[in-house]
Amino acid sequence: MSIAIITGASAGLGEAFFDSLLERETDLSGIWLIARRAERLEEMAVRSSVPVKVLSLDLTDKASFRALEECLAAEKPAVRILINNAGVGELANVADSDWATQTRMVDLNCGGLTAVTTAVLPYMQAGGFIVNVASIAAFAPNARMTVYSSTKAYVLSFSKGLREELRARRIGVLAVCPGPMDTEFLTVANITGHSKTFQRLPYCNPVKVAKGALVKAAAGQAVYTPRLFFKFYRVLAKVLPHNWVMPLCKT
Numbered sequence: 001m002s003i004a005i006i007t008g009a010s011a012g013l014g015e016a017f018f019d020s021l022l023e024r025e026t027d028l029s030g031i032w033l034i035a036r037r038a039e040r041l042e043e044m045a046v047r048s049s050v051p052v053k054v055l056s057l058d059l060t061d062k063a064s065f066r067a068l069e070e071c072l073a074a075e076k077p078a079v080r081i082l083i084n085n086a087g088v089g090e091l092a093n094v095a096d097s098d099w100a101t102q103t104r105m106v107d108l109n110c111g112g113l114t115a116v117t118t119a120v121l122p123y124m125q126a127g128g129f130i131v132n133v134a135s136i137a138a139f140a141p142n143a144r145m146t147v148y149s150s151t152k153a154y155v156l157s158f159s160k161g162l163r164e165e166l167r168a169r170r171i172g173v174l175a176v177c178p179g180p181m182d183t184e185f186l187t188v189a190n191i192t193g194h195s196k197t198f199q200r201l202p203y204c205n206p207v208k209v210a211k212g213a214l215v216k217a218a219a220g221q222a223v224y225t226p227r228l229f230f231k232f233y234r235v236l237a238k239v240l241p242h243n244w245v246m247p248l249c250k251t
């Protein structure tokens with residue numbers, strides 16, 4: 001009997017991961033959903049074929065990590081799948097923004113992901129896997145999303161390092177790097193109507209991204225970049241100096 005945990009489960013890609021797990025991972029004995037909006041998570045729980053535990057936690061708040069730790073210690077679940085999906089962005093030059101907005105991205109995308117992973121790892125089973133949601137923004141710095149792209153570079157690097165550490169325990173780690181997806185993220189990050197680059201780029205379908213990521217993670221892959229266009233960009237950002245790539249990927 002084993003469970004899956006999804007962070008940022010109340011919308012967009014997190015919700016798509018929930019539906020993909022219900023469709024694909026039929027031997028799970030439970031799913032824990034984490035986000036701030038408990039009512040959204042409760043609504044989702046109704047369509048689940050397995051028991052769902054709703055954890056209304058703000059993953060920028062250290063008290064939430066202690067609450068998660070206490071929950072884990074009380075229930076001692078065997079965790080087979082951890083999906084670190086919660087994330088936030090902001091389209092603005094650093095100088096035109098404020099410290100609270102900028103550090104929120106670091107706190108959630110880096111701090112929250114690291115804290116949840118560290119808290120859950122003692123309960124993870126051999127043969128299980130972790131999916132960390134990065135972004136194509138991880139491949140090169142994106143001006144006007146400088147902090148966001150830096151946090152996603154952290155997620156990608158953290159995932160690769162952790163994968164090596166967990167090899168002996170037979171726990172896989174996949175970093176998924178999607179391009180733009182039409183989710184609440186675009187409004188929350190002030191992107192809608194404010195970025196020509198986002199208007200020009202091809203979009204990824206969150207349902208396809210979630211399904212693909214679960215298939216690749218189960219197969220033991222390290223990095224998954226949906227869509228050929230973005231696979232090509234990943235190679236380009238790897239072989240060319242970032243000074244050449246950055247004007248192309250300015251948001």
Ligand SMILES: NC(=O)c1ccc[n+]([C@@H]2O[C@H](COP(=O)([O-])OP(=O)(O)OC[C@H]3O[C@@H](n4cnc5c(N)ncnc54)[C@H](OP(=O)(O)O)[C@@H]3O)[C@@H](O)[C@H]2O)c1
Binds near residue numbers: 185
């Ligand atoms: N959409 C894109 O274009 C795009 C592209 C590449 C990568 N990504 C990444 O994909 C992931 C999912 O994003 P999405 O597009 O699905 O965005 P979304 O629809 O805005 O979903 C974000 C999720 O994170 C949760 N969240 C936000 N702040 C939180 C906090 N402080 N504590 C706990 N949970 C929090 C939200 O739930 P609550 O508000 O209920 O807390 C929500 O469930 C993110 O890591 C994002 O960086 C997105």
